[in-house]
Amino acid sequence: MRILxxxxxxxxxxxxxxSYCNANAQDGNIRLNQxxxxxxxxxxxxxxxxxxxxxxxxxxxxFSGDSEKAKKTLNDFKQEFRDIDGTIVFFTPNYKVWVGNFxxxxxxxxxxxxxKKSYTNIHLIKPNK
Numbered sequence: 001m002r003i004l005x006x007x008x009x010x011x012x013x014x015x016x017x018x019s020y021c022n023a024n025a026q027d028g029n030i031r032l033n034q035x036x037x038x039x040x041x042x043x044x045x046x047x048x049x050x051x052x053x054x055x056x057x058x059x060x061x062x063f064s065g066d067s068e069k070a071k072k073t074l075n076d077f078k079q080e081f082r083d084i085d086g087t088i089v090f091f092t093p094n095y096k097v098w099v100g101n102f103x104x105x106x107x108x109x110x111x112x113x114x115x116k117k118s119y120t121n122i123h124l125i126k127p128n129k
Contacts, residue, residue, distance in 0.1 A: 057127055062119045070088050081099070081115070
């Protein structure tokens, strides 16, 4: 019985030692080649995402519809309200005109009252928190 227990312990130890050696043999380096235009594209996408997202500011939506009317609405808005910035955002199937970057809801609602005098169908957009 003792001989079988000794042999069994030896084979288990040998198996563990071989497994340990094979597990450490996987040290390698991976080299990745990518096109430089890919990094430029990612940077442009990051800039676009930052400027077009709702993030932590309140915005006011003054228009939702086709592209040409959205451009016209934004130009008209910029002429009337020069101190408030605006942008056009595309959500399938409509183009939406968002204006303002208001830090608080009170500030957004004050501007909403002023903008509502010129634009009828407007909505306050809450930030993603």
